[in-house]
Every structure is written in C-alpha cells, then in structure tokens.
Amino acid sequence: MGLIQGACRLLVVFAVVFREGLLSPLEGKEAWNYVEVRDGAHMFWWLYYADNQSAGYKDLPLVMWLQGGPGGSGSGFGNFEEIGPLNRDLEPRKSSWVQAASVLFVDNPVGTGFSYTERSDGYATNVAMVSSDMLVLLGHFFAEKPEFQNVPFYIFSESYGGKMAAAISLDLTKAIAQGTVKCNFAGVALGDSWISPLDSVMTWGPYLYTTSLLDDNGLSEVTSAAEEVKKAVEQQQFEKATELWSMAETAVEQNTNGVNFYNILTQEPDDKRVSTSGENFMTLQIRRHIRPLHRQSLSELMNGPIKKKLGIIPQNVTWGGQAEEVFSNMAGDFMKPVVDVVDQLLSAGVNVTVYNGQLDLIVDTMGQELWVKRLKWEGLPRFNALRWSALDDPGAQGVTGAFCKNYKNFAFYWILRAGHMIPSDQGPMALQMMRMITQQV
Template identity: 25%
Template sequence: MKLWALHGLALCLLFQSGLSQTVVKSLPGLPGDLPFHLETGYIGVGETEDVQLFYYFVKSERSPKDDPLVLWLTGGPGCSALSGLLYEIGPFTFNYENSTRDKPTLKLHEYSWTKVANIIFLDQPIGTGFSYANSWESYNVNDNVSAAESYEFLRKWLKLHPEFQNNPLYIAGDSYSGIIVPMVSLQVAEGNDADLKPKMNLEGYLLGNPVTNVNSDLNSRVPFAHLKAIISDELYESANTNCIGNYINVNESNAACVDDLKVVTECLENINTANILEPRCVTMIPKSTAGDTWDPSLINDNRTLLLLPKLESPRVWCRHYNYLYSYIWASDKAVQDALHIREGTIEKWVRCNETLSYTYTVKEVIDIHKELIKRGFRALIYSGDHDIVIPYVGTQAWINTLNLTISQDWHAWFVDGQIAGYATLYSYFPSLLTYATVKGGGHTAPEYKPKECFALINRWFDYYYV
C-alpha cells in the first residue's frame, strides 16, 4: 500500500481506534447457528493505540467460569491465529470431502481444545492475519515489541472481560512462539509483582515444537536425521567427526565438513521437514524482509502457499493443498463481514505473512524458562516426533540444561490403549515441567495427531501427569 493511501486510511479509521468486540452467531460454510460462543474484536495497543490487534475468543464448551483461560500465540512469526484455530486446536475446521475450490465448507472439530478451555487466538505481531496499524512505523517489529504488545493486549482484554480474571491463566503457542510465550509469561509474572491491574492468575505456560535456542534447535537436525535413519551411520559418524558436532555456520575452509553436509542436504532434499512421513510439496516462499541473519524459512519450510495447486485430483496428496481453503475462505467478503473485519484495513489475508518487517532480537530463552520455573509455574512442552523443523532431540537437550530433578523417568503414555508418545516429568519445587513427545506428530503436533494432543492437554489441565 502506498504511503499516501496509508495516511488516508489512518484518517478514515480514526473513529475505529480503540476497542471493539462482537459475538459471532454464524459463519459462512457452517450450517445453522454456532454451537459455541465465538467473539471477535480489535484491541489497540501502544501509547496511541496505533496498533490494532485482532483476536478470536472461544469460550470453553464445558464450564467457562471454571476452565482455564489460554492465550494462544501461533508461530511464524506472522502466522495467523486463524491457522491455529482452523488446522490445530480450534472448534471448527474444513470439511474437505464436501468442499470445492469456490466454496469451502466447515465442520465442527471433534478434538478442539475449546472443549476444556477458554481460548483467545491472537493475530500477532502486527501485520499478521487481520491485525493492522495506522502508520508504517508500527509495522517495524522485533521479538521484544511483539512480546510487549501481546502482554498489553492481554491486560486490556482481561479488563474488558473481568469474569475471567480468576480463571487459571496459561500462555501458549507453538513453533516460533517458543520465543515469545516465555517472554510474555515473565512479563505477566513481573506485572503481578508490580501490582499492575488486573492481577492475572497465571498458573503456567505450554509450548509445542518450540523454537528455544536458535543455534541448538537447528543443529539438532543432523542427529535427528540419523536417529530416523534418513542418513547412514557412516555419514553421521563422518559428519560428527569432521564438523565436531557443529552443523550450522560451518567454516568454509573445513572442506571435509562441507562435503559431508552436502551429502546430508541431498539426503534431506526430498523430505517434508514438517513431517518426514509425508510428501514434500513445491510451493513458492518469498524472501523475508527481516534485516537479520536469521531466516524464518528455516523454521517454516514450505508453509506458505503462494503458488496455489489445482485441487482437482492431484496425483500425490499434499497437506499444503488443505491450506488453500483458508485463503479462499478468509478472503471471502461474507466471511470477513461475519467476523466483523474492518474494511480496507489489510491488503489481503495470508495464512503466514513472510513479508513482515521483523527483526530477530532474541536468540534463546532458556534463562527465561529457568526464571519461570524458579517462580513456581507449571510448564508443558510437547514435540511431534516426526518434525525435523524443530527436532525433539534439540528440545530435550535444552530441557536437560535446566538441571531439574526427574520425578518420573522416560515412559510411554497412552490413548485408547495405544502408545501416543513418551514423556518425562521434571520437578523443581514447587514447579513441575512435563515434556512429552507425540508419536507421528509433525510441525506442529495437533495438526497431525489431534486426538492424542487433545488427550494430552486435557490430562495436563486436570493435573494428571502423563
């Protein structure tokens, strides 16, 4: 959008600044009235409320006044809250069998986490989903700004919804939100210490397939590939020796290491990094505009569908074909009217915005995890064990650096008599950290294993440790 147009838009939208919340009674593609409570709205953050953050709020289908309140931050950065809602843990998803290219239809999600929790799905940072700003300057975001704006949003949201101030509060998210969620959680704790109102009943946080330490997360891909028999014993042993266990930022003068990693790359080139059991799909991913050396496509490989495939009888099914429906549905004016989207505030809706002006200012949050645990908060970390984007072996490695006591060693957990994954329970009185893998899960786990992830979260909310 050109600068003159943005200034004109800012003038037109001045009357829309501030707060707006609307209960959505029905949605295009889903017959009848919604059988759950859905609220959408904007909350302005920053000194002038120039940034307008859009959210979806779904009340628990069980007991809204008793069940936990969850702030859900989808990863990216730049992936829409609607993506997490539609494809992971929300109350409705696409009915693929009855959908067409021109008319996607919806169905209720049997394993929605809203069956046991009140969930706020937030479009963050600015430029994500339907969130927008009235000035260009506000679109320049970094990790610290993203966390601060999410925290301010939560404070304002709770002031508007005082009936939820006493519910157990959890900050949650997946993928790149592994950086932001601990930061927001600590800001909530420090805000309570400073007696900021409203006081929040923070009980803990949960993360799926989380980015935590950029270097070690990426470095764990080679050991993971070996564990999953994607690369041979001989290649792994050679690379491990020649690269001295360091597979990223390799010195080009180390020819033996460079040669080994070229072979590793060849072994991985046809692997779907989100789930190594599914076919890789060729899509177009634009370059990031971030002025930092960290490339977000390393985390979200093949996630953005810009070159849309034909839906008519593709030879090989690809999960990315499912994402096409979200572009069609969310771009429909009838849908945007139903969601009460402010007209003209975004140029176009995308599932994951790769063109954010985003600077990666935080490289690791292990010390924040240590601080949160020291303060006594509960934590659940889970990993789809077929995800090579953020491999579970890297997540296990940083958890081990927390120096926690193992209360329950590595063991299988079950759903309907079948192994759903493996888990370890750690303690640091009075904190408890649960780490669980989800068998066959990808990046991220609920999209691939919704039933198992629902069982996991339901047990964890009820203090039943898997």
C-alpha cells in the same frame, strides 16, 4: 478438483454454515475485537467460550494459543487447522480444545493474520517488543472480560510461538505482581518451540541419520552447514546466523530429496517443493515457513466468509497480508535463544511444560532435550532422575500415544507419531495432554 467445482463446493458449505448459524455471532459463545497496542499497531483477538455440557466456562480454564512463524496466524491456522471448533471445511472438529477450555486466539506479532500496522515502522523486531505488545492486549482483554480474571489462564504455543510465549509469560508474571494486569496465570506450555535454535540445527544431522534419511556424505554436509550457523551464533552475529540457518535447511533438502521439516514421514510433491535457485535467503524462508501457514484454501476462507462474519476487519486489511514483513523484521532476533527466560520462569514458580512431536525435524526432540538438560533450575537433577510414564492414545485403544514426566513445576511430554503441528497430527492425544496440563484429569 477444477476451480469451478471447488468454488461451487465452498459456496455449498458456506450456505449450509450460514443457514445453521455457525458463521453468525453466537451470543455467549464467541467474542472478538482489536486492541491498539502502539500508535497505528492493531492486534486482533478471537475468543471461543468453552462449550461443555457438564461444566460452565467459568469452571474451565482459559487457554491462549500462540502460533509460530513469526507471522503464522492463530485465528486462522491454529483455529481452523488445529484446535478450533471447526476445521478448514467448516465441519465440527471432534478433538477441539473448546470442549475442555475457553480458547483465545491472538494474531501476533503485529501484522500477523488480521492484526495490522498502519506504519512501516510498526512491526516488532524482537521478542521483548512482541511481549510488550501482548501485555497491552492482555490488559485490555481482562478488563473487557472481567469474568475471566479469576479463571485459570494458560498460554499454549507452537514453534516460534513458544519463544514468544516464554517472554510473554515472564513479563505477565511481573505485571500481575505489579497489578497492571488482572488474571489468574496458571502456566505456559511450549510446543515444538524455538527456545534454543542452535540446539535444533545442530541435531538435524544426527536425527536424520538415525532415521535413515541421510547417508554418510549427507550427514557430513548437513553437519558442516550447522557448524557455520554455530560459529555465527557464538560470535553474536544473529542476522548472519539466520541466513546460514537457511543454507543449512537447503543442505538438508538437497540430501534428503526434500524431506518435510514439519513431519519427516511426509514429503512435498515435486511441483510444490521450494526452489533454492535465484532467491535470497529471506524470500526462501518465507516460502518455506510462512506461506504453508497461509495456504490458498485457508486464505480464501479467512478473507471471504470469516472476514464478513467478524465485521470489524478494515476493508484494506487482508488476512496474512503483512505476514512476510513480520518475519523479515524479526530476522535479527530469530536465532537468539531464550533458555534463560525458561530458567527464570521455573525459578519464579511458574508451571512450565515442554511438549514435542516425535516426527518433527525443524524443532526436533533431540535438540529440545539438550537445552532442557542445561537448565540451571534447582529441580533439574530430580527431574532427570525420574522415569517417564506411558500415556494411552485416546484415539487408538491399546496404543501408547505419548510419554511424560514431571517434577514440581516442570513437565515434558513426548508425543508419538506427531510432527511439528501436534494437534493436527494427533488431535485426541493433544487434547488429552491439554487436559492434563490444565489439571482436568
């Protein structure tokens, strides 16, 4: 499609949407605002009230969605590419989570999406800082929206968002006990989550080898690169580990002819593959993992009609404009595991769910199962002894869509035919899973 044709098509779509009122504020259907979480650090949130014909929003859960990266925008990617009421073409999404829950998108860490910092030192540098900022936002949100204080509140996450979600959940549990945040926290769901980075990296080779995407020589090279990452992590050299992680990804790309880290059954066209020549590792990783979440068509949507609709975004703030700084400032924290945080959540009685896509490479299921088996949680032996249950895919009659098992306050979902972005790859199955986790079925 030519640029002029594409622009005309977008104008037609936007005209229709404006005419139907979908891009105007809908009273009782949406809300959004900023919270200044630190001096000069502003975080943006966007709420969709549950839209269900048989139940009011107060009778349905509230789900907060956290995107990955760090630097990926929930208000953009999670909203228009995965679970929001409209897709990127502003057409209604049949598998939108808004039909079963109120959905809160938060652009975090500071600098992500429409969130922004006025100061160069305003970016978060670790998950503790990310969590502290989020607790400020949640305190303001539940004070501003007291009607949600008694509604079951769940945190759902994807990728690096899972690492942040674990830390946020633990701090939120403490804040509720102390009375500094008033909400009915009901659980956290960690989707394809960067909980134990090293377990992911160390299983890339075996996973690709068993799926016929590496030969013996390739397996040897990828394994060797992964071992270097392991050495750096064991020596607590986490910035070096992040750099070596980038080199391990390069070894994977070179030996698989450019496999897609987010879904092993797809491959980037030659003209869109990331070049590894002449770039430092940080620039390379930003191109691999941040820019795909800010593809041009989505950026045009967010910085055009969506920014106009919201009406509160400062003129000098560009959606996604600070995403690269967000990622760079978190480099020293990137490869640190948070398995101990998950253990603390389970011990505190918090409902924890792990879910993973069968076709994901960047956070493969093999790696997830490794760290889960190392949990110190007292219920783990009983959990491990259980057989999983098959779940029918609501989008494909007679087809198994997932397997799951749960014991007490821990559950695991294996989502079939899905990569890293499960709601995008298997929308109906993801919606069904969300309903099960939030105890609606």
